[in-house]
Amino acid sequence: MQEEIESRILNLIVSSSKFIDRTLKETVGKYLAHCKAVKLNKAMNSPVKHKGKQTVKQLFEQVRHSRNPA
Secondary structure: OHHHHHHHHHHHHHHHHHHHHHHHHHHHHHHHHHHHHHHHHHHHHOOOOOOOOOOHHHHHHHHHHHHOOO
């Protein structure tokens, strides 16, 4: 009787550990995907700042973005 109870307790511990592992893995994966999406969105919305020599097109884009920040 006692061994059966201990066996069931161990099975419960193992299965709950596996459940926690799967949940944490899924949560961390979703968080990393969210961070990547935010970083990508931020990069897509901000204008590229060129340094050094620039073409006329790049200069016009800078002027256009400085006049219309939205």
